[in-house]
Amino acid sequence: MSALSAPYMVAANGRAVDSRSVPVLFPNEFHAQILEGVSSGLRVSALFGTPVEGAVDLWAVLADDIRTGLRILRTHADVDALPSLTPRCPQVHLFEREIAEQFGIRFEGHPWFKPVRYHSSWRAGKDAWNRPPGEPIQVGVTDFYRVEGEQIHEVAVGPVHAGVIEPGHFRFQCHGEEVFHLEISLGYQHRGVERMLLGGPNKRTIHYMETLAGDTTIAHATAYARILESLGRAQEPARAQVIRGIALELERLANHVGDLGALAGDVGYLPTASFCGRLRGDFLNMTATLCGSRFGRGLVRPGGVAFDLAPDRVDSLLKRLDAAERDLRVAVPLLWETSSVMARFEEIGRVPREVAISLGAVGPAARACGLGRDIRHDHAAGIYRFSHIPVSTWSTGDVFARAFVRWMEVQSSIVFIREQLESLPKGPLRSEVKPSEPGRIIATLVEGWRGEVCHVAMTNAEGRFERYKVIDPSFHNWSMLAYALRNQQIFDFPLCNKSFGLSYCGFDL
Amino acid sequence: MIKAFLARLQQGHRTMKFPDGPPPEMPDHFRGVPKVDPSRCPDGCKACSEACPTDALRIIDKDTSLDLGRCLFCTECQTACPEGTITFGSDYRLAARNRADLMVSKDDALKLAQALDEKLLKLFGRSLKLRQVSAGGCNACEADVNVLGTVGWDLSRFGIQMVASPRHADGLLITGALSKNMELAIKKTYDAVPAPKIVIAVGACAISGGPYAGHPEVWNGAGALFPVDLYIPGCPPHPLTILDGLLRLLGRIEDGSRVAASDHQGGTAGPKP
Numbered sequence: 001m002s003a004l005s006a007p008y009m010v011a012a013n014g015r016a017v018d019s020r021s022v023p024v025l026f027p028n029e030f031h032a033q034i035l036e037g038v039s040s041g042l043r044v045s046a047l048f049g050t051p052v053e054g055a056v057d058l059w060a061v062l063a064d065d066i067r068t069g070l071r072i073l074r075t076h077a078d079v080d081a082l083p084s085l086t087p088r089c090p091q092v093h094l095f096e097r098e099i100a101e102q103f104g105i106r107f108e109g110h111p112w113f114k115p116v117r118y119h120s121s122w123r124a125g126k127d128a129w130n131r132p133p134g135e136p137i138q139v140g141v142t143d144f145y146r147v148e149g150e151q152i153h154e155v156a157v158g159p160v161h162a163g164v165i166e167p168g169h170f171r172f173q174c175h176g177e178e179v180f181h182l183e184i185s186l187g188y189q190h191r192g193v194e195r196m197l198l199g200g201p202n203k204r205t206i207h208y209m210e211t212l213a214g215d216t217t218i219a220h221a222t223a224y225a226r227i228l229e230s231l232g233r234a235q236e237p238a239r240a241q242v243i244r245g246i247a248l249e250l251e252r253l254a255n256h257v258g259d260l261g262a263l264a265g266d267v268g269y270l271p272t273a274s275f276c277g278r279l280r281g282d283f284l285n286m287t288a289t290l291c292g293s294r295f296g297r298g299l300v301r302p303g304g305v306a307f308d309l310a311p312d313r314v315d316s317l318l319k320r321l322d323a324a325e326r327d328l329r330v331a332v333p334l335l336w337e338t339s340s341v342m343a344r345f346e347e348i349g350r351v352p353r354e355v356a357i358s359l360g361a362v363g364p365a366a367r368a369c370g371l372g373r374d375i376r377h378d379h380a381a382g383i384y385r386f387s388h389i390p391v392s393t394w395s396t397g398d399v400f401a402r403a404f405v406r407w408m409e410v411q412s413s414i415v416f417i418r419e420q421l422e423s424l425p426k427g428p429l430r431s432e433v434k435p436s437e438p439g440r441i442i443a444t445l446v447e448g449w450r451g452e453v454c455h456v457a458m459t460n461a462e463g464r465f466e467r468y469k470v471i472d473p474s475f476h477n478w479s480m481l482a483y484a485l486r487n488q489q490i491f492d493f494p495l496c497n498k499s500f501g502l503s504y505c506g507f508d509l
Numbered sequence: 510m511i512k513a514f515l516a517r518l519q520q521g522h523r524t525m526k527f528p529d530g531p532p533p534e535m536p537d538h539f540r541g542v543p544k545v546d547p548s549r550c551p552d553g554c555k556a557c558s559e560a561c562p563t564d565a566l567r568i569i570d571k572d573t574s575l576d577l578g579r580c581l582f583c584t585e586c587q588t589a590c591p592e593g594t595i596t597f598g599s600d601y602r603l604a605a606r607n608r609a610d611l612m613v614s615k616d617d618a619l620k621l622a623q624a625l626d627e628k629l630l631k632l633f634g635r636s637l638k639l640r641q642v643s644a645g646g647c648n649a650c651e652a653d654v655n656v657l658g659t660v661g662w663d664l665s666r667f668g669i670q671m672v673a674s675p676r677h678a679d680g681l682l683i684t685g686a687l688s689k690n691m692e693l694a695i696k697k698t699y700d701a702v703p704a705p706k707i708v709i710a711v712g713a714c715a716i717s718g719g720p721y722a723g724h725p726e727v728w729n730g731a732g733a734l735f736p737v738d739l740y741i742p743g744c745p746p747h748p749l750t751i752l753d754g755l756l757r758l759l760g761r762i763e764d765g766s767r768v769a770a771s772d773h774q775g776g777t778a779g780p781k782p
Contacts (some may be wrong), residue, residue: 036626043522117690119726120692138693139691139693158693159694160640160642160675160694160695160698162673162674163641163671163673164641164643164651164654164655164658164671165643165651166643166651167642167643167644167691167694187690188644188645188688188690188691188694189643189645189646189685189688189690190645190688190690190726191646191686191688191721191724191726191727192721192724192725192726192727193721196724203560203561203562203585204563204720206562207562207563207581207583207720208720210647211646211647211649211719211720211744212647213647213648214646214647214649214650214652214745215648215649215652217649229606271513271516271517274659274660275516275520277656277658277659277660277661278520278523278659278661280656281656281659281661282657284656285536288536288538288539289536289538291536291538292536292537292538292539292540293539293540293582294653295540295649295652295745295748297581297583297744298540298583298584307538314618327519327520328516329736330519330520331520332514333517334512334513334516338513370766380578403570403738503648504648504707505646505647505648
């Protein structure tokens with residue numbers, strides 16, 4: 001059991017390790033280790049490349065939710081093609097496509113080998129699809145999966161949708177109203193953030209973090225702050241941990257409540273739609289009470305938080321939390337008591353538990369399939385090490401389960417925030433963060449409202465980022481939505497889509 | 510059913526009085542219109558511009574100015590300035606008709622958005638349909654545009670609506686830095702809007718590229734491809750800032766004072782189509 005002889009490095013959430021001590025495996029050993037981990041219940045939280053002198057190192061971060069730890073694996077790829085792991089481990093399918101697109105490595109035997117975000121390769125002269133250099137890459141132009149047959153028709157939707165919503169392209173293969181297959185093609189929000197993070201941190205870095213997915217500002221900024229804190233030998237003060245926790249739960253509340261309202265709207269149930277639309281704003285305004293921004297901009301900073309929570313603010317938040325809870329307890333249960341709503345929620349967009357496991361599902365969508373995974377519990381950091389929050393699960397994997405899990409989480413978050421507000425520790429808001437240590441690798445996991453936000457940073461000899469990988473929970477979960485549409489009616493797409501509530505910009509980066 | 514009625518009674522009437530009544534209270538940490546006083550600037554000091562993540566500050570011969578179109582309202586400049594040259598205030602009114610009007614420098618009051626010209630005002634003043642297009646942002650501007658449709662704000666009482674088809678629209682409301690991957694789609698959407706049409710750029714991304722300014726993957730805002738009729742700064746702008754901008758464009762609010770209350774009643778509050 002010697003850690004020295006293990007084929008991987010064991011790290012904890014938010015703890016940096018020496019990147020040179022991670023053993024370099026042969027690609028086949030690397031694959032075998034991932035398969036071994038996944039078959040014993042671990043998840044692939046990250047799998048990414050980093051360029052090294054004409055070749056590429058591949059790194060994997062496996063999350064061990066049961067024994068609380070992360071396994072860091074590494075291999076070296078000095079070839080232009082590798083066998084694909086996807087046929088034996090479906091949850092890596094997008095990771096392999098992403099590595100192919102960024103570094104021009106082909107994954108042979110990948111069943112769905114297409115670009116992810118439609119940009120040119122980061123390595124000049126290496127293109128996984130042999131596209132001629134200099135030729136513009138057209139987003140959404142790819143070999144879409146097609147079902148053939150006289151009675152089959154194809155429906156193409158987006159990138160511009162009928163609503164105030166982010167852009168994405170959806171291809172449905174339909175037989176009448178029934179969807180045989182949905183293919184989701186994204187990349188329209190791609191703005192090249194990951195590449196710009198290289199060489200950082202700099203004065204723009206925190207703003208990139210706050211806008212990776214604008215509705216997940218606190219979770220992404222917290223993941224980043226913890227990275228700099230570990231690399232810079234700093235500890236977030238107790239008061240800052242609590243304020244971050246309050247902000248993270250307010251972010252969850254605003255989004256969960258807003259989506260519950262939107263789900264009601266998607267089935268034409270206007271009372272809950274309008275009540276929750278307003279209540280969502282009340283939670284955003286509570287975040288604005290913390291820091292002036294409804295989305296938490298400017299609150300989380302490396303070393304702690306930038307705004308204090310004075311006693312009068314605590315009182316005001318407690319009062320407004322009580323009022324919002326009172327209104328929610330009337331507005332939301334209407335959904336479960338209204339048969340016309342339940343008829344549209346139950347048995348729709350079902351994802352079986354085993355499919356969720358094999359796709360590497362995270363967040364409320366995974367918990368709605370009966371999977372008790374929650375970073376706040378499994379890899380607790382910050383205030384969650386001291387104040388526990390129940391993991392809410394449901395077993396049916398349908399739209400109802402995803403809605404109901406959110407409602408349970410709303411109630412838990414309110415209890416949590418109230419407790420924290422009533423026992424706010426005294427002390428400083430920020431501690432000094434020293435320059436980052438060189439030659440380290442660190443992964444941080446934060447349970448954002450959609451699920452696991454994972455950031456991985458690697459520092460070079462000067463302590464600058466030689467790689468900064470962001471995995472928004474949407475990266476794992478978009479495939480679940482595609483699966484959920486199988487054999488469903490096409491008019492249920494908006495409902496299913498909203499029940500996952502995924503991010504386009506967090507995926508596209 | 511009875512529960513739904515009781516719930517309706519319990520939740521109450523929530524639509525704000527603004528602009529007939531006072532605007533909703535802003536949080537005290539809210540960062541609105543900044544004031545710039547270059548007379549305090551020490552010789553050769555560039556502390557503010559060095560701290561700014563988006564190069565929103567320009568210092569020419571001690572004449573410091575701040576470009577609200579680039580500003581993320583992060584207040585790094587305010588923190589970095591040794592002399593208190595820059596202070597962010599709480600005024601939410603930020604929208605302007607011209608890109609140049611977003612420059613804040615000494616003593617200048619911000620030139621707020623003027624109404625559309627008479628012809629366009631006649632066409633759009635009581636009924637403005639907008640197609641929103643999201644193109645390379647973070648979805649926060651979209652979220653706070655959506656908020657205007659909730660019962661609290663009830664944008665439709667002004668005759669303003671977000672519509673699904675560009676062919677039903679009078680203009681585009683653009684968010685995001687205008688990613689190159691959205692270029693074709695947004696051009697097609699713009700072309701599909703019947704003339705005359707307007708373009709509204711909401712948020713730092715759509716005005717200047719925001720945090721993504723200078724990335725090869727984006728066009729640094731809507732202005733690169735379309736003539737822009739209204740700029741609404743912020744990252745993201747507060748819903749009140751967006752609403753204020755839209756109402757100014759339609760002549761419902763002028764120069765910080767409200768127009769007579771009766772002016773925005775009849776004709777717009779009817780049933781939705």
